[in-house]
Amino acid sequence: MDISSEQHSQHISRQFNQELEGLKTHLMAMGGLVEKQILDALTALLDGNGELAEEVRRFDHEVNEMQLQLDDECTHILARRQPAASDLRLVLAVIRAASDLERMGDEADKIARHALALMGGQHNDRGFVEIRRVGAMVRDMVRNALTAFARFDTKLALEVRRADTEVDNEYKSALRSLVTFMMEDPASISGVLDVLWVLRALERIGDHADNLAESVIYLVKGLDLRHTHLRDLDEKDLDDIG
């Protein structure tokens, strides 16, 4: 290879690396917005702040835009750069992750909608303790999943996967106590159902954070862990992953 064509190919590969870095940066920006949407939706609900809930609803649009842009970037990279091996895995992991983040955004929007419904009704704060608790757990999961992605940290990704089981348990126990409450006080049903939908939305955000964590493991190790339960992996597998 003569010097000028070597320079040319170095130039190309530097550009390519910049594009891949760009993908990660834009995914993290999208993640940051989604984290804010979840926090704002929860704050709006717990503080009865209608304006904040409306703001969350307006911003859902931005989240959607960011997904479309990320998908475009990925498609262009696939078409022009024809990445292989770990670069290809990165691009596919970003497509998956952006889809999970967009769905988390949808759930934040739902929480804001139910927050507004609750403010319009006569609901007391029954179930708010549970929302606060599950909400904090789920926000931790999302933050850790994004950090794991940024740092390619599979140990942290596995922690996210473990936390999902705890969230599911909390969610089920909250559900049971709310059903009992509705039976005792039928006039509360409509409001308590809004609380139930919010808990369900949080539980789904947790599922998507779990998916994000799986994408990190796929990305770093080339292992596809979707549909694999942690209990089906033995200690050695877990060590290998971490």
Place this chain on the structure above:
Amino acid sequence: MDISSEQHSQHISRQFNQELEGLKTHLMAMGGLVEKQILDALTALLDGNGELAEEVRRFDHEVNEMQLQLDDECTHILARRQPAASDLRLVLAVIRAASDLERMGDEADKIARHALALMGGQHNDRGFVEIRRVGAMVRDMVRNALTAFARFDTKLALEVRRADTEVDNEYKSALRSLVTFMMEDPASISGVLDVLWVLRALERIGDHADNLAESVIYLVKGLDLRHTHLRDLDEKDLDDIG
């Protein structure tokens, strides 16, 4: 190009076409299984058939397997064939579609789980009329979305998108009548909640069928209609798409 290298490149391109055809065939096979899962879950619930519900739960695993295999096929094609333009769109649309089908499968599994819960309790058939109605609409959407994908039929894809609005309306009206019923008969709450979760699962299957239809439009026209409401498109746009 001499004759043998031309034969070689024809050979490669025939293989490549076969691989792309294989993707479509396998996606349709996965779609067929998911359709069956949805039908079986609904039948199990409406007929109180516990064995059938258990079978749906066991088969969810197969749906997951099919998604992993399709994703593998797609990754290999991207890495080895480096497809461009419409071939690249096909591969990306298959990845998206397989993810939507897998989530529909999850919802069918949830319906089967709630069917078993209902059989274990003392629920009468309150809400079953609504489940039957929404279930039939949603099954039509799934079938049409799959047909639209198989035939690259954007007109049919647009019909699916329109049907989703009807499903949402039916779902909301069913929800209201069930809330009223719970208030009148608090002893029924636990069972009626199972019915509510089933309706929510059906509504989500409809959303995923809508996504599938969007993938068809992306595939055929290169237009990304996610996050675009039909009401934001004028008649001319719709003609262009159809």
